[in-house]
Amino acid sequence: MLRWKRNLWVLWIGVFFTAASFSMVIPFLPIFLLQIGVHEHTEMWSGLLFSAAFFAGAIASPFWGRMADQYGRKPMIIRAGFALFVIYTLMAFVQNPYQILALRLLQGLLSGFIPGAIALIGTNTPSNQVGYALSMISTASASGGIIGPLLGGGIADLVGNRWAFASAGLIVCLSTLLIIFWVKEENFKPSKEKGSVKKDFIMALNNRPLMLVLLLTLVTSCSVMTIEPVLPLYIVKLGGSSDKASLLAGIVFSLPGIASALFAPVWGKWADKVGFQRVLFIGLLGGGLGTLAQILFTQIWGFSMIRFVYGIFFCAVYPALNGLIVKSTPDDFRGRAFSLSQTANQLGGMTGPMIGGFIGGIFPVHSVFVVTGLLLLVAMGTAYWNAGDLNNRVKRKAVHGK
Helix, strand or coil: CCHHHHHHHHHHHHHHHHHHHHHHHHHHHHHHHHHCCCCCCHHHHHHHHHHHHHHHHHHHHHHHHHHHHHHCHHHHHHHHHHHHHHHHHHHCCCCCHHHHHHHHHHHHHHCCHHHHHHHHHHHCCCHHHHHHHHHHHHHHHHHHHHHHHHHHHHHHHHHCHHHHHHHHHHHHHHHHHHHHHHCCCCCCCCCCCCCCHHHHHHHHHCCHHHHHHHHHHHHHHHHHHHCCCCHHHHHHHHCCCCCCHHHHHHHHHHHHHHHHHHHHHHHHHHHHHHCHHHHHHHHHHHHHHHHHHHHHCCCHHHHHHHHHHHHHHHCCHHHHHHHHHHHHCCHHHHHHHHHHHHHHHHHHHHHHHHHHHHHHHHCCCHHHHHHHHHHHHHHHHHHHHCHHHHCCCCCCCCCCCC
């Protein structure tokens, strides 16, 4: 098997299990808070714990990106994997919310497994296969996000949430061991620049195509997370008061992830033929219109169908953005570029829920769908009007299969 293909499949497994481990435990934090005796201000603690890792990650990502360009992406993946293993394991022994908060902050400061995998794939894959490879990593993350809650909920139901945290730690540890023994980073040239994170930001500011991608990443992440606070309750409301409403909500909530697992490779292969900018434009257009169309359906089955269609288009967006980062940056800046993308993603993840919660608390719930859809269409317009800049390609070394 060609070296880049083996890297892809091993990293696919690693990303799948890492995404699964995250979704095994994080969605259940509010329930875990109740189990350890937090019965006052539970919602406030839940929001704080959810946002803490985003905040810490936004601060730490540029530093780890610089380390990746100096020492390699593989060492950063391994570092992040073992950090997650320790954090999840310690989470099984916490006694109060302050301990959970400290561990969530550490998780944000020390993690970076999936961004590191994306950066390694983007640098160690032949240029005519980058779209396909990045979309495959996207399916790994989406598939893990679907399986994780089912696995975590099952373990918690059988033996308790503490064992679910411990299981998540073990899964990440095994994923990291796979990376150590089976992934080989060949196309790595250490950055010889003596600089700082501040200098990295200045270099990024002088790279217009990269800044456009970072802006689009921020807007896209913010738009997706804007709808998160209201979507589960809205799905349950559409499903009526039947006993299966919660189960139905879980199924509908996972439909975009299922669509991503099925269709992301198709978009990736097409991106290798027609370009990432065109696929990004179509993905944002379909995502924006698909979000607005969800307002039209008042029955759960119609809403479910349009959520799936939305997922078919939106799953093209993040692999296309990652592909544009590969195109717009030289090899020795790639780790820092992906870390800046992660920072933009984290900032969007922080601000989106606050915007959605604020709008949903004042206006009808449909207004949140309108804002989300319009944000995606604004991003689409930005991608369209700056197509020339996004299509600029920086010279990169060819990667040959071995």
